[in-house]
Amino acid sequence: xxxxxxxxxxxxxxxxxxxxxxxxxxxxxxxxxxxxxxxxxxxxxxxxxxxxxxxxxxxxxxxxxxxxxxxxxxxxxxxxxxxxxxxxxxxxxxxxxxxxxxxxxxxxxxxxxxxxxxxxxxxxxxxxxxxxxxxxxxxxxxxxxxxxxxxxxxxxxxxxxxxxxxxxxxxxxxxxxxxxxxxxxxxxxxxxxxxxxxxxxxxxxxxxxxxxxxxxxxxxxxxxxxxxxxxxxxxxxxxxxxxxxxxxxxxxxxxxxxxxxxxxxxxxxxxxxxxxxxxxxxxxxxxxxxxxxxxxxxxxxxxxxxxxxxxxxxxxxxxxxxxxxxxxxxxxxxxxxxxxxxxxxxxxxxxxxxxxxxxxxxxxxxxxxxxxxxxxxxxxxxxxxxxxxxxxxxxxxxxxxxxxxxxxxxxxxxxxxxxxxxxxxxxxxxxxxxxxxxxxxxxxxxxxxxxxxxxxxxxxxxxxxxxxxxxxxxxxxxxxxxxxxxxxxxxxxxxxxxxxxxxxxxxxxxxxxxxxxxxxxxxxxxxxxxxxxxx
Numbered sequence: 240x241x242x243x244x245x246x247x248x249x250x251x252x253x254x255x256x257x258x259x260x261x262x263x264x265x266x267x268x269x270x271x272x273x274x275x276x277x278x279x280x281x282x283x284x285x286x287x288x289x290x291x292x293x294x295x296x297x298x299x300x301x302x303x304x305x306x307x308x309x310x311x312x313x314x315x316x317x318x319x320x321x322x323x324x325x326x327x328x329x330x331x332x333x334x335x336x337x338x339x340x341x342x343x344x345x346x347x348x349x350x351x352x353x354x355x356x357x358x359x360x361x362x363x364x365x366x367x368x369x370x371x372x373x374x375x376x377x378x379x380x381x382x383x384x385x386x387x388x389x390x391x392x393x394x395x396x397x398x399x400x401x402x403x404x405x406x407x408x409x410x411x412x413x414x415x416x417x418x419x420x421x422x423x424x425x426x427x428x429x430x431x432x433x434x435x436x437x438x439x440x441x442x443x444x445x446x447x448x449x450x451x452x453x454x455x456x457x458x459x460x461x462x463x464x465x466x467x468x469x470x471x472x473x474x475x476x477x478x479x480x481x482x483x484x485x486x487x488x489x490x491x492x493x494x495x496x497x498x499x500x501x502x503x504x505x506x507x508x509x510x511x512x513x514x515x516x517x518x519x520x521x522x523x524x525x526x527x528x529x530x531x532x533x534x535x536x537x538x539x540x541x542x543x544x545x546x547x548x549x550x551x552x553x554x555x556x557x558x559x560x561x562x563x564x565x566x567x568x569x570x571x572x573x574x575x576x577x578x579x580x581x582x583x584x585x586x587x588x589x590x591x592x593x594x595x596x597x598x599x600x601x602x603x604x605x606x607x608x609x610x611x612x613x614x615x616x617x618x619x620x621x622x623x624x625x626x627x628x629x630x631x632x633x634x635x636x637x638x639x640x641x642x643x644x645x646x647x648x649x650x651x652x653x654x655x656x657x658x659x660x661x662x663x664x665x666x667x668x669x670x671x672x673x674x675x676x677x678x679x680x681x682x683x684x685x686x687x688x689x690x691x692x693x694x695x696x697x698x699x700x701x702x703x704x705x706x707x708x709x710x711x712x713x714x715x716x717x718x719x720x721x722x723x724x725x726x727x728x729x730x731x732x733x734x735x736x737x738x739x740x741x742x743x744x745x746x747x748x749x750x751x752x753x754x755x756x757x758x759x760x761x762x763x764x765x766x767x768x769x770x771x772x773x774x
Contacts, residue, residue, distance in 0.1 A: 278324055281428065282426035283321075286494070287605040289660065317333065318333050319370075324343060325379035330390075330401070333372075334371025335371070336372035337357060338377075338388075338399070338404070352399060352404040354390070355393035362397075362409050366418060369422060372392050374422075375425060377389065378390070378440070385400065385401075387462070389427040390427065391423030394421035395412065396458070410460050410467070420446050421444060421454045421455070422445055426442070427440045437464065438463070441493065443457050446486055448516045452483065453481060453552065456471050456474075457491060476582070478554055479563070484514075485568070486512065487513065501630070504629075509605065510575065511571075511602060512569060514570055514598045516649060517594055517649070544558060570588075570598070571585045572586045572615060572625065573586075574630075584631060586625065595645060600655075604616050609669055612628070616672060620654035622642045624640065624674060642654070658674075660672070660674070
């Protein structure tokens, strides 16, 4: 069940630091005029999810080592969401459901609001979460003249007034099962120029590998009417029962090409699908709830999982046959017509019915290659970064940086789990991809010339590299690796031309170290009164 297990330290503070990968947007649409160049209003900075900025005050390779925290705010629980910055305010949520608005200059708490199970009635969401009430990163946009914050909590999409924190509305992805296992970990994307003239909020939903979750997949919610415009559930779309193979816990990217001759490709959303597990009682992975293990030798296998009787899965008849769970969108990068929710293409690199736990959890990114070809890139837990054609989904190239780190069958803890960044670096301005994959304790960057891959190292600038990640810049599908016997440099390596650097951050920010054991080693905290019997 550890399909999303990743190294998470107990969040002791919110520190104003921006993950800057590379200056320049690789073919991304220009930001709205009202958006300041140094704002970061949504996950990944913009709808292409490139994690790059043209902000003139960003650190350079020469000054990044001089960064120090300006302020620290101690949150009420773990914080794994990326803060959004809009104007003079920082917005971010914590695992206990507390959502914060902080003053950008001082870190002062401007307001805080309880969401999910922490929200007051009638805004409470009692769906069970696997990690935290808020793991979604906020998106800040203007709707009908009001600056609005959109964020997922439990299994609901919330809209908040950006100035006061007042809850404006809540959209429940699974109202049929109000205490079910659904959750929105995905970060919203706000599309302003929609067919009906209302802003739409696109967000993924996930059941944490549970069977019988009708809310899985990608939603488009009208920000004015608060109703679903469309819902793409890969399993119901293909007529399959709800096996748990249609989950989206990554965040959608959006790309607009109004001049595209194909109407279905003029506005496209891109999503990465989670793994397609065997949830049968005798399979490699039991669903959330009481753990079901294979029967001991000599005993009869457990009975098949029966279909629900509450009408939540109309395609299931009798019991679930997990040998039939695979469909064309399982464990895939998928391009969707953003106007209708209809899938346009699917790229599937994995073997059908595998149990390797190789989700696409690193969100898609849209960028332009030299020559003008528009592409979509995404990393997988299998350790590869895939680049496919924006219009067709055909593979352009892939680069394997690390393996998937399988602990055992159905439990992978390596590969690309966190997001990559795309930016233009160097004199030629060619786009490069920067990513961190969990497997080997080393720090490296690549910039392979046409003939061969070379590297040099700079003098160390920090005491050590992050012990659990390997930073890499991948270009044109071929990674450049240091010899495994070589000591890991503590600062990024660059090419012999000196055109590219990828800084390797220390494991914890200066003067903001979290103390105590990691979350996985700590005992469970006491049950808060508002959480009932499950934390």
